[in-house]
Every structure is written in structure tokens, then in C-alpha cells.
Amino acid sequence: MSREKTIKNRKEITVNKLKGLGETIIDEINQNNVPALKVPSRGTSNIIYDEDKRYYVLGDRYGKRSLGNVKQVPKLAQMVYVANFCKDLVKRGKTATLREMYYVSEGWDVDFGDQQESNIVGEDLEVTLGTTREDLGLMPEEDGASVYGNLIMQEDDVEINALKLGKSGYTISPTIDDVKFVDHGVERVIAVETMGMFHRLVQENAYKKFNTLIVGLKGQAARATRRFLKRVNQELNLPVYICNDGDPWGFHIAMVIISGSAKLAHVNHDLATPDAKFLGVTASDIINYDLPTDPLKDIDVLRLKELSKDPRYRDEQWQMEIKKMLKIGKKAEQQSFSKYGLEYVVDTYLPEKLNAM
């Protein structure tokens, strides 16, 4: 299926799902029943790690939004309003941020206490319909990561070449699903945690050397970034490598890209890239490359212990690295390779690590 068609299809499906929600209620009324919607529960006890899919999914438990329950009635009203708002957005091909929706809701016949409440109703709608927020036209505030490399995309009528947008590259838009991949000339994707490392790789011509796309994550990857990585991995069949700081936080940035987050269990099927690989910096790297380090803080140790119990880190390799880091009691930043000169990371470290994969 062409991307064009996929996009059109996704929109159609979303509109139909929203319409179906309204029909469920009207049908019940016509049959003289008290309508109730089933909203999958997002409580911790209903978030399950799916071994086969290798990411978190929602379990079978759900809560009810019944027209006959005084506490649920306001939520039901909010949900139907948000659904209409989203249907209108999708139909008109527009998007709005959650904050914009919150302000639009001022004119509605039902109140939101605060924006947090309207965000939750947005999520309710996502899980109930099994669709992403982006599909509903609701956009996050923040942009995604920076991409540099030979990738040609089309957004509406504009063709974009991620190699020709200056040294900072292409910024992934929250509407990444509306972007078509037209062509590319790369073999892989390397995502790095910091923009410092991103610029290092650009300057050292890593995109040429490794024939790769360079993605600067800017810390924890935004939803749009994760969606982008998933799409290049699936649609373009490109292997994805992640290179972060050598500490529990760097580990977890990589893991959320690979296996998704618990909080977004209901959309992980669109966001997780289970085949993405964590390149480093590992505890072994710290030892093997004799990197300059900082001692682990209490909070680092605590986090490492948490990770060691997390099902996403069940893999032997991960367990070994976590243990090793706890043992040496040290962490290292990506940029610590510059101890051996600025070029070292591109000339020596990355080739060695990519070879080993």
C-alpha cells in the first residue's frame, strides 16, 4: 500500500472509529438502555510486558463510563465532546495541541478542571478507540529529534532532503505520520542522546563514513521521534543503533525506543522498535576504552537496581551490563571519548562497535 493511501486510510479509519463511538451511545438509547463505554484501564496492574512483541501492551481490564453513574457522567460528556473535536480536526486535516483543545473546551457545556484532566480524557479516547493521539489530530507541544543524512521525504507538496537542510538537519514534526518517505541512500540509522554528539558525527562526516542517518534524540525520545524510528526501521528496513551516555538514564532512553514505555502501553504497537540495538556506552566500554568517569550517585544506583528488575531488561546482555556498572560504581558520558581526540569516536569507537553487532 502506498504511503498516500495509508495516510488516507488511517484518517478514514480514525473517523469511522470516532463515529462508531457516537453510534454505540445512540444505539443504546434507541434500545432504551443506559449507555456505557468500556475504557481500557491504564493502571499499573493492567500494563503487561508482551514477550512475543517485546514491548508493553495493555491487559484486558477496563473501566466503565456509564450514563447512569453520577461520577462517570461528566467524564462521558467530556469524552464525547473531545471525540467530536477530534473528528472535526481529522476531517479538516488539521491538528491541535492538547493546550489548544483545553482552551477550545472553554466553550463546551462541560468543564475540565484543568489541562491535566483534558489530557486524561484525550488518553481515554486513545485507548478506547485503540488509536494514537496523533491519529486523532492531537499533537504534543514539542518537536521531535534532528535527522541528518540522505533521506528524501515529502510533506504535502514539499520535498525535503535531510542532507540539505543545514548542519542541524531535519526536525521531526509531530505530524510525522503525514510525511512520506520518498527515497534514501543509507544503510543504517545511528541515534545519539545529545545534540553535542550529533554535531560531532555530522562534522566528522559519519553519515558518509557509515552510510547512515544521524538522529539527535535530545534526551528522552519524543513520541514523534519514536514513530519516525519505527517507520524507518519497518518501512525502509534500516537497522537502528542507539548510542547514549553510559549511565542508567542513557540505558533507559534506548530501552523506551526499543520496547516502549509503560505509560503509552496502548500505542506501543506504533512506537516501539524492538529490533533497534543499543550500541553503547556500556559498562564494558567504560572498562575496555578506559573512559574518564564519574562515580555513580545514590540515585543512579537505585535506578540501575530498578532496571535490573524491569522485564524489558531481562536479556542476559543487559543484566550483565547493569551488574558490571554497579560493580565498578562508575558512569561515563558519550563525549568522554574525546579524551583520545575529537575524531576518536568516529574513527575508532563506532567502527569497532558496529562491527561487533
Next chain:
Amino acid sequence: MVEREAAELFEEFKELTASEFFRRNKQMLGFTGKIRSLTMVFHELITNSLDACEEAGIQPELTIDLKRLDKDHYILKHTDNGPGIPEDYIGRVYCTMFAGSKFRNIQSRGQQGLGCSGCVLLSQMTTGKPSKVVSGYYDGTKLKGVELTFKMDVKKNQGLILDRKEVDLTKTGVSIELHYKDVSYSLSEQGAFEYIRRTMIANPHAKIKFRDPTGQIFIFDRATDIIPPLPKEVLPHPRGVTADDLIFMAKHTDKRRFRSLLTSSLSRMSTKRVNEIEKETGIDLNKRPKDMTWEEAERIVELFTRMDFMAPPTSGLIPIGKEQIENGMREILNPEFISTTTRKPKTYRGGVAFVIEAGISYGGGSGRLIGEQKKSEIMRFANRVPLTFDQGSCAITEALKSIDWKRYGIKDLENSPITVFVNIVSTQVPYLSTGKQSISPEPEILHEVRQATMKIARSLQKYIRAQKAAKEAALRSKIFESLVPVIIREAAVLAETDVPEYDSVLAKVTRRAKFENLELESEGEDE
């Protein structure tokens, strides 16, 4: 050094009269502090007027006028519609300390005879000005009116008439005019105004017209026309007397034998009991009362504590009654809800009968407004007299504090619009101090106050609960009525169809809401 002779030394020794004693120790009359002093004056005058009216079977109507001449300088004019005081007695009532009989074991508003003369004394001490009394009274069938201006001769403990006028009056009653300095009129809980307000609650048969120093007139109308019956004098119970009491009785009796003195002066004292006493103590009870020694009296009193007596008679106790308390509280507080109770008589220290009455009111004018916040208030009374001071050490406060108010649906008593009324009725109220402002925490009294209050608190709890449920039910219905049409309208827009007929579904959910409004809240909720 020349030794002084005893006679010389004793030249300086003078006997203090009661008036002179209290002039030197005015705090013993309760006159401490500017606010308290004025409140005590109000207390003495009001109490006296109410007692006088009730004894004469008159519905009390008092007019009190407090004028401020200067900072801390007031003129108080207090008028009642009582039977008046015959001219010959005016001096004694207002100028002699301890006028009155000590051994009337009767439920009274409870003065030691210091009351009115104390007020005159304080006036004279602070201003040096004479006092003025106008009294209208019947001499036979003739209405007489007299106006006396007098001072108190402290050394002689009697009045010194400065001026006397006969006046024409149309009705009986007493009007007294007193000057005061070093006192202060206050709207606080301890102030004179609050004292009047509380008096009205416990005395719903009275009417008081009060003009405050700013000229504002408050009329506290009577909430009932029923004048409380006069308490009957009852003989003291053996457990309630001391050796001193026995000696006093022996001195003042007309009985010839001690035996007959005992049976005629004490309740529950049968011949059988007197014989027992004679046998146990070996004292000859046929001797003349005045031959009774202190040591013998002590032995008899000690024996009383070990003997079995019937509980004291309770016929002398006249409670306000739950209906009248309700009337009083309604009139003054205009509350949303009220509950009152009068307990059955009980005894403390084995021999003194008492009755506890309590009322609780909620909402309306209940509680005290402090800033923006309604605070609860506790009104303590002994024989209908408000107790305004020494709240902390009082049995009533202690008992109320020991109640777990949360059990009665009152989460924070202190910050609730609640007035709690407690009255103790007794021929002998066990006061903690001479100021007569707090009740001794006798275990039986604490128990009774708790029981009475908990009973009415339960009624209040029911009311608050019903209120809350009704409010919630209304709120729920409102939510359904406003949101169900919105949901169906929006759902129809979403489904791109017409709005269906939904009256019966709406009826279904609102009706259900009314039935299920006490259902568990968490039902059907997300975790």
C-alpha cells in the same frame, strides 16, 4: 529596746467588718479585670431581679441602660418589674454584706448575699460616688415609691442615707443607678453583652431591654410565658453536710434535743438511723443541741460517710426543661436545627442531687463569628446562671472535650457553627472557686454531661447526615439533568444522526440516582 505591752499592740487590732474585708479583697467577689468586673455587676443585678420576680410570680422584664461618660467611666441603670424592696430593707440589701440566710438548702441562682452590696461597694471604691435606688412596693394595698441616695459605710457594714425622696410610681419594681470606673464594656465571650444573651437562653420567660454604650437598643423578647415554679427548700442530705454545718444548725435550732435536731434538719434521717448513730458513736443524742462539741460533730459526720442512706430527694430541683431550653435557644440563636434533653436527677458525692440539661444547635446564629469563620461555642450554666469565666477548669468543658465528636459526624467541632448548652441544676452546685465560675469535675457530673451531650449529638448527626444526603441527591439529579442531554446531543453529532428520544432513559438514570445515592462512591471507577 523598750518592749511594747500587749495592750498597746492590741490597740491596733481591729475587727474587720465583712464590707471592709471585701473592700480589701474585691477579687473574692469576682471583681478582677475590667471586663470581668462589669460582667459580674450585670450578673449580680440580673440574678437578683430574676429571683425577685420569680418569687413574686411576675414575668421578669428588665431594662438595662449602660452609658459611657468617659473612657472606663460608666453609669449603669438597672430596672426591674419585681415586687420592689420595702424602704427599711433597701439599706440592708444594698449595703450590708452577708445579708441573707445561709441554711436554706434550696436551688437558687446562688449568691452568698454578697451580690448587690458588692456592686455598690465596687461603684463606691472606683468612683467615690453615691448610689441611687428607686423602689416601688406594696405596703399592704398601697403602692409606695421611694428614692434613696446612699453610700455604704464600709466600717459599719451598713448604709448611710444621703438623700430620701418619696416618688409617685405606677408599678412596683426596683431601679438602681451606679457609677463605675475601671471597668470595660466588651462584646467578647466574657463581656456583659454575651452575659445577657446567655441569660436569655437559660431564662426564656424573661424579657430584657438593653441599651449599650453606643446607644443601640437590643430587645430580647421572652420565648415563653411560663414562669418556672419556685424551687422548694429541701433538707440537706447527711452526706452533704460538714461538722461546721452541724454546729451551725445546733446553734440556731429551737429543738431541745440533738436527736430531734437531726431528724428535723436532715433528709433521709429516720429514728432508726439516729439510734444507729447513738450506738455507733456512743454520743448521748438526747442532750441539748448547743452542748454538742466540735469533736462529736466530726465523729457524726465521719459516720455519715459510712452509713447507708437513701439518695437525696430530688423534689427541690427545678430544671429549665427541654422544651424551654429549645424555646430559649430558638429565640436567641434562630438555628437550623436544635436538640435538647433533660436528664433524670442523679447524685454526686453520695448525697447531693443534681440534674444535667443540655442543648445543641446548628446553623443559623449558632456559634460565634470570629473574623469570617464560624466557631463553635460552649455555654455553661449553673441553675440558669451563665458561667463565663474559668472555662478551662470546668467539669462541663472537660466532659465536652472528652467526647469523640467525629463519631457524631462533626469533623472539627471548634470550626463548626454549633452552640452547645449545658446547665447543671442542684441545691449545691460544686463550684471550684469563690468566683463561682467553674464546676468541680465530679465523676458523676462528668458522666451525666457526657451522656446528655452524646444523646443530642446523635440527633444532630442524623440531621447533618440527612442534610448532606439531600444536598447530594439534588446535586446528582442536577448533574444528570444537565449532562445527559449534552452527551446524547454530542453523540448524535458524532454518529452523524438525529438526536433520538431519550426521556425514558433520562428518567431511568435520575430515578436510579435518587435510590442509589448512598452507594459506594468508588464503584465502577478506574484505578
